[in-house]
Amino acid sequence: MEASSLNRLIEELKRLPGIGTKTAQRLAFFLMKVPKERALGLARAIEEVKEKVRFCRRCGNLSENDLCGICSDSRRDAALICVVQEAMDVLAIDRMGEYRGVFHVLHGALSPIDNIGPDELNLRPLMERLEETEVREVILATNPTIEGEATAMYLARLIHAKRGIKVSRIAHGIPMGGHLEYADEVTLSKALEGRREIQ
Amino acid sequence: MPLYSSEAIVLRKIDYRDADRIVTFLTPDRGKLAGLARGARRLKSRFGPYLETLTHGTLIYYDREGKNLIHVNHFDILHSFRKLREDLFRSASGQYLAELVLGLLPEREAAPETFQLLLQTLDRLQKGVETEPILRIFEIRLLVLSGFAPRVESCVRCGGQAAPFGFSVEQGGVVCRDCRSSTVAGVRPVSRGVLRFWEQALALKEERFDRVRLEGKLNRELRDLLHHYYRHLLGREIRSFVFLERLRKEIAGLTPQRENGTQ
Numbered sequence A: 001m002e003a004s005s006l007n008r009l010i011e012e013l014k015r016l017p018g019i020g021t022k023t024a025q026r027l028a029f030f031l032m033k034v035p036k037e038r039a040l041g042l043a044r045a046i047e048e049v050k051e052k053v054r055f056c057r058r059c060g061n062l063s064e065n066d067l068c069g070i071c072s073d074s075r076r077d078a079a080l081i082c083v084v085q086e087a088m089d090v091l092a093i094d095r096m097g098e099y100r101g102v103f104h105v106l107h108g109a110l111s112p113i114d115n116i117g118p119d120e121l122n123l124r125p126l127m128e129r130l131e132e133t134e135v136r137e138v139i140l141a142t143n144p145t146i147e148g149e150a151t152a153m154y155l156a157r158l159i160h161a162k163r164g165i166k167v168s169r170i171a172h173g174i175p176m177g178g179h180l181e182y183a184d185e186v187t188l189s190k191a192l193e194g195r196r197e198i199q
Numbered sequence B: 001m002p003l004y005s006s007e008a009i010v011l012r013k014i015d016y017r018d019a020d021r022i023v024t025f026l027t028p029d030r031g032k033l034a035g036l037a038r039g040a041r042r043l044k045s046r047f048g049p050y051l052e053t054l055t056h057g058t059l060i061y062y063d064r065e066g067k068n069l070i071h072v073n074h075f076d077i078l079h080s081f082r083k084l085r086e087d088l089f090r091s092a093s094g095q096y097l098a099e100l101v102l103g104l105l106p107e108r109e110a111a112p113e114t115f116q117l118l119l120q121t122l123d124r125l126q127k128g129v130e131t132e133p134i135l136r137i138f139e140i141r142l143l144v145l146s147g148f149a150p151r152v153e154s155c156v157r158c159g160g161q162a163a164p165f166g167f168s169v170e171q172g173g174v175v176c177r178d179c180r181s182s183t184v185a186g187v188r189p190v191s192r193g194v195l196r197f198w199e200q201a202l203a204l205k206e207e208r209f210d211r212v213r214l215e216g217k218l219n220r221e222l223r224d225l226l227h228h229y230y231r232h233l234l235g236r237e238i239r240s241f242v243f244l245e246r247l248r249k250e251i252a253g254l255t256p257q258r259e260n261g262t263q
Helices: A002-014 A021-033 A036-052 A087-095 A124-132 A146-162 A185-193 B088-104 B112-127 B131-145 B192-203 B206-211 B216-234 B239-252
Strands: A077-084 A101-105 A137-140 A166-169 B003-016 B020-027 B031-037 B056-062 B070-079 B166-168 B173-175 B187-189
Touching (some): A002 A021, A077 A087, A077 A124, A087 A101, A124 A146, A137 A146, B003 B031, B003 B070, B020 B112, B088 B112, B088 B239, B112 B131, B131 B216
Parallel strands (some): A077 A137, A137 A166, B031 B070
Antiparallel strands (some): B003 B020, B020 B031, B166 B187
């Protein structure tokens, strides 16, 4: 009986990304050894997240309320929208602390071959936001993959067609601390193309 | 574990686990091959941005006996088709070609002619030549190379030549005027112009591809017919075709210029 509940825990842990059998076993034995309250704390945290966290009505970011913390923050520049593929990208951009605009999460990128077309993305709420609020600029921060680029081009055409909002694309190029000799030719050509004048 | 090297075009990539990718390649000597590229999604991955759909490169891989997936060891770029990726319509067209190849070709069967056809078609799409005739020629030639070509020279039922012809996907080719009445439902009308273009697409020398013109109405008829046939062969909708159609109508609009295949 005891062994079967342990096996069940191992099987559940194995379903998590990046967790194989060995790691699942290690985690399960760790959870068995820690005080009961600590282990139950983890279970309660998972339960709470599943019950409370949902998508922000406006931007599609993860939130516990109708509007996420960023959308409800009046100090944010609501006229500047950064469009990203996933909610995790919001965390990455917001972590740097320099961006003071708001976000819009698409929950994916165009990939017709994988059955992800415009209707599968969180696009309509974005177009409604552009109609309803005064937006100065939309920054397209989708990934520099063929799907991300296609999504950015598709969005740019949609936004340009509707109204005169500035549409920009995040720069691509050499990462900070990187060396040119190790850069691949695609990244290098993008970096040269996106060069800017030094004053 | 033997190590192999081959030219390859990336047809599709699927995220796998935390940082890996399962990539499907088209190679000349072993056809369609799916492989695991460990760590391919990491920012500092040794594969860099190379394992992107429609990239042409040199693939170095291990192939273990009894395993479905090859192990991608290295991929060096030969052509990134960057300009193709920077145009939404051409990029979507490239992905449409990849979806057709993925759907029609079996795994691990040599396909040197299909490889050349895809490579040359991607190159033409990138160069900015008229898109529509290039797509139609590809669709027709891929059917022949994959062994699914319908019979268009004469009636599939009696071998006759009595016009006007119809096209039956169930019968696998054209049906003459006399046989149309006795053939089960689902026969589409097909014009002489479409059949002429079909012949031309197969007979044409590759260096003359860029000069081919396809009038708007004829292109629409041929596009619909081929779409109908491919959908029948694959047993499902061709998703990137639907996206291309949407792009044509929703963003670009059905301008006469676009219908002639001009970007």
